[in-house]
Amino acid sequence: MTKFKALAGLALSALLMGSAAFAGEIVINSDHSDPAPKKAMEELIADFQAKHPDITVKWNNFDHEGYKAAIRNFLTADPPDVAAWYAGNRMAPFVGAGLFEDVTDVWASNGLDEQLKSSAASMTIDGTKWGVPYTYYQWGIYYRADIFAEQGIAPPKTWAELLAASEKLKAAGITPFAIGTKALWPTGGWFDYLNLRVNGYEFHMELTSGKVPYTDPRVKAVFEKWAELVGPGYFLENHAAIDWQDAIPQMVQGKAAMYLMGNFAVATMKDGGLTEDQIGFMQFPEITPGIPMAEDAPTDTFHIPSGAKNKEDAKVFLAYLASPEAQAKMNATLGQLPVNNQAAKPSDKFLDAGFTMLSNAYALAQFYDRDADAEMAKAGMEGFQEFMVKPDQIDRILERLEKVRAKVYK
Amino acid sequence: MFPTPIQKASPAARIGYQVLLPVALMIWLIPLIGVAVTSLRPASDLAAGNYFGIPSGLAFENYAAVFRDSPIGWYILNSFKVTVPTVIGAVALSCLTGFALAVYGFRANLWVFFAFVAGNFIPFQILMVPVRDMTLRAGMYDTTLGLVLFHIAFQTGFCTLFMRNFIKGLPFALIESARVEGVSEWRIFRHIVLPLMRPAIAALSVLVFTFVWNDYFWATVLVQGQHAMPVTAGLYSLNGQWVAAWHLVSAGSIVAALPPVLMFFLMQRHFIAGLTLGATKG
């Protein structure tokens, strides 16, 4: 019902915007439809209004999935003053189409280059900042700490240790890695981490921005490492038939021991019956020695559409959104990590580990399907899935991906 | 009659047939029965791996949970908001077009008729981008009205084919004699032909109801948020949330399938008459 009201509100605001915008009013469009994000937004807006009573906030909350289509419509037809979106290449089409406003000055005048340092690169296109990040979460390997203890396995720090641990688990009748690839994207996490660890962040970014062919031997090297896990059957069988949540019960029942996932998986694991002590978190191990450790941390952001009516006040809002206090409070509700490195540390065990890991990260990738062009991402992840089923077909798969790359990045 | 009536066969064959009927039906409906049973299985059964055994109890709770924890009731309401106006609109328009094409021998008659018929068979995809764009620009994107207008227009093709053939089968002499009497064309339609079209209207209403209720493609193309989403698209998005919760998916499926199923059983004769139009000579 609230959504219905929000849309009615949108229609109404469209009428108002058409005639004259109120001085001191900003319209925010966002996709915080799930309960926790919705609460976080409500608190954020209330706190902002308390601090800036002269500015009225009008918030249109969209359905999370529908928003991806909606933003394409409202940015051209009826731009709000602030819009939620994602960092990295996901914002590139809108920046390219001139639909987002340059907010470099907001960063410069609020010291954000230092405080939001970890996300600076992913908010920059052509040397210009296009938005403000407010939350992200870590990816890494979640494992059954109790099974590791039983089998006498220490959390692996290197590739060799990871292989040894996998072999040991497999011998004990436990599938080392849970995964469900029906929705494709879980394969992206594996590719990201293997590429980040084998070739490093710079190469990963060059590849995902289409500057390196998929037939490059360095890409092939990534799949050779991956094959060392696929070949011996270290992933769940039938992974292509199930979603990521379907694989969780295998872990809960002790039939699988590790899961490369985003932090949101912890909640599902706990719902499935695992206690906090049974779950461990580790950084993805080193592969090529000496390569600085970069991480996947999908970042959510706010932007000012170039067609916004009240850009002055929208910038005030972005500056508030970037502040340590606002980010700490919002992320406590979201159960995610503040981007601002001055923000208070979260109390949750896994978030704390993630905060430390990401604050010290060499750089952050956004995730394969956000860093790569959408069409490339789809073809790429299909290729990864096919590789996990038919590892011997890798040359053919890479040739196909190269063909798509050549087409997409003309 | 073909095949030879079983009554003329040997007693053994007769009994065999009577036994085979329910067995064949059970096999035919296995996917349905499986889902129906799953929809009544307590969640604890599924968690414990009891997928096929006797359910430990009948969990009508699953149905309650579907209505309580998901907007499926709202989706169903949306489906009615799309389906009912579409039925009225498409049937009304096609009464007019069908009458025009059946009664008047103007030159373009057959070509107009074939355009309606052919349009009925084209792939939806060829309409998708322009119709979505048009709906968007008219401000009807993401509304039930946008869906209704498209469905009316598209279903009019099929309905016109149906109505035109039906009216062709009526005695033309009725119309002729009325014209001789000087009755206006509108009154001929309204007072002479329309009352005779009741069975066709009933059959078409049931069919269009089912077609539109079950539409999924346009529901995903012309609607994005849950406030206007019909139950087919809604069920799909719920399926995304209920991963691994098959007792809920099953219950939701049954709920979504129920209205057209009821419609079918209540109006069976009309339904089949509509569907099999043209399957016999005439």
Add this chain to the structure above:
Amino acid sequence: MSDTARSAGFWKRNQLKIAPWAFLAPGAIMFLLYVLIPIVQSVWISFHDWDGLGDKVWIGLGNYVELLDDDTFYVALKNNLIWLALYLLAIPMGLATALFLNQTVWGIRLYKSLFFFPFVISQVVVGLMFTWFYAPDFGLFSQLIKWLTGTEIAVLADERFVTLGIIVAGLWPQTAYCMILYLTGLNNLNPEQIEAARMDNARGWRLLWHVILPQLAPATFIAMVVTVIGALRSFDLVSIMTAGGPYGSSQVLSYFMYEQALSEYGYRMGYGAAIAVVLFLIMMVFITLFIVRMIAQERNR
């Protein structure tokens, strides 16, 4: 009455000419606006590069050239042909079911209704039912296969079986549809011809082939039309059951088009329109055949 007719003005004189167009107008305008004009617009869009946001850029046959070099297009095309071929099985299966049920025993009407039942259910629900049916570990079908062969097959995750698996799900309602067409046809057989043939000692298959089937020709024709169209329209089941996966191996043109034009993974309206045009042309072959036959029928009236 007769003098009102004679004292007619313009309307009365031209009524028979104007009336058909007046009756046609509302329906025809809607149909023109939502069906006929969009076809032309789609063809027009297919010559452009357009992401739905900015301006359309004319690229001539660019989208079609790209399509010819797109592997997914050939996978989809191949799968469409498989759909077309196997979906036609619904016709003999429907006929067999109809012959099986064409008896007058107690409760047969209910049996007929229940056999017809799958057709009434939304394809979304059919898709979900079969997804459950095929699910590894707990699906009824996969358990059956495991029991019979000892190995488990995840039908919807195995490129060898996935398209077959979806087609089987589609055949379920389609067979029911064909069955009902044939049941109606069987009801209207000419009993004298059958009796005459029986006198000539025609039995079983011979009787079916030479006497019954020719009489069922109208039903067979309609069944062909709806089955061919249904096979080429196969969108719902693919979308629900696999979304074209695993790794694109169950892709069909209708879903491919949607994915290119409107999904999260691309807003390539022009490219999508080009795919739609190809699908449209394939369908036009069948639609034309259908219309030609209808014209012949109209002439015979």
